[in-house]
Amino acid sequence: MATIVEARNLKKYFQIERGLLRKTAGFIKAVDAIDLTIKKAEIMGLVGESGCGKTTVGKLLLNLIKPDEGEVRIGGVDISEKHADIDLKKKAQIIFQDPYGSLNPRMKVEDIILEGIDIFKLYTGKERNKRLRRLLDIVGLAFSAKNKYPHQFSGGERQRIGIARALSVEPEFIICDEPVSSLDVSIRAQVLNLLKDLQEEFALSYLFISHDLNVVRYISDRIAVMYKGKIVEKAESGKLYYEPLHPYTKYLLSANLSAEPKQRFKKLAYEATEKDVADEGKGCIFYPLCPVSRNICQEINPSFEEVEPYHYVACHLYNR
Numbered sequence: 001m002a003t004i005v006e007a008r009n010l011k012k013y014f015q016i017e018r019g020l021l022r023k024t025a026g027f028i029k030a031v032d033a034i035d036l037t038i039k040k041a042e043i044m045g046l047v048g049e050s051g052c053g054k055t056t057v058g059k060l061l062l063n064l065i066k067p068d069e070g071e072v073r074i075g076g077v078d079i080s081e082k083h084a085d086i087d088l089k090k091k092a093q094i095i096f097q098d099p100y101g102s103l104n105p106r107m108k109v110e111d112i113i114l115e116g117i118d119i120f121k122l123y124t125g126k127e128r129n130k131r132l133r134r135l136l137d138i139v140g141l142a143f144s145a146k147n148k149y150p151h152q153f154s155g156g157e158r159q160r161i162g163i164a165r166a167l168s169v170e171p172e173f174i175i176c177d178e179p180v181s182s183l184d185v186s187i188r189a190q191v192l193n194l195l196k197d198l199q200e201e202f203a204l205s206y207l208f209i210s211h212d213l214n215v216v217r218y219i220s221d222r223i224a225v226m227y228k229g230k231i232v233e234k235a236e237s238g239k240l241y242y243e244p245l246h247p248y249t250k251y252l253l254s255a256n257l258s259a260e261p262k263q264r265f266k267k268l269a270y271e272a273t274e275k276d277v278a279d280e281g282k283g284c285i286f287y288p289l290c291p292v293s294r295n296i297c298q299e300i301n302p303s304f305e306e307v308e309p310y311h312y313v314a315c316h317l318y319n320r
Contacts, residue, residue, distance in 0.1 A: 004173050004205045005038040005061060010070035012056055030056040031067070032229035035304075038173070041203040045220030045237065047210055047252070053229040054209045058175045061207065062092055074173060090120060093166035097178035099158035103150040109136075109161055110146035116169040135164040139194065156187035163194065173205045180215060192219055213256040217241050222310075225249045228285045231304065235311040245313045247290045284316065292317065
């Protein structure tokens, strides 16, 4: 299957400034040398706790912020090239977490959805109106909604508007950045099913970012687990959920609430110690909290290796 998105050695560090002179005191490694590939018509889940760098990865893939190092290719084109920017905006779109803050409150739904179409001159005249009707119908909104403003809709309806906007320029790849986290549970299920149906109908590729393991497991084909700017484990959805390898993945699963008692994991409680503030340039990033760490974990950063077919992990327990 063709690869739509390919990121290699992607890095993004943010300076920590202190004092009156705002001197650099260090760096936050938001994204630290990650590799990521997403194939056509595939849903890749990206999961991890808040602050681990998930959203920064999404912004880097869309060229919304520039990487310090590394390369991103979408559809085989390096997005850092000057001529690639306009083409990228057609190939790749994003659905934001906040369905209200991401919509211009002064624009009608019609203008919000058709803005991209008008910029790229994809449809004109009667075809433009037909495209608007089709997009509203796809996301389950009445055609009369086109004359309303965002504040006149519920949270779930606003997210549907955001989805219609993302679909308007007929992209191949969509980043879903916590698209259901602010919605009620019942509405969340409707939006998830809508996203899944659209992915199958239009053969779309998603990067689905979330901290909710149940949501990611439901919608994703593969899942990457992120911790402190690094991907520590990657596997097919079912494999990762039922046979996690990395201690951090096991920790996440133990904190996950499941409606199925047989699928609940033993609760793990990791306590930080003084080694949590040790030199982060050395050793495994999870070493300070890991209950099975060894001396090598403190000294050498584990490599990211395929330990089983299509199952990758960065842990000395499995490194050859």
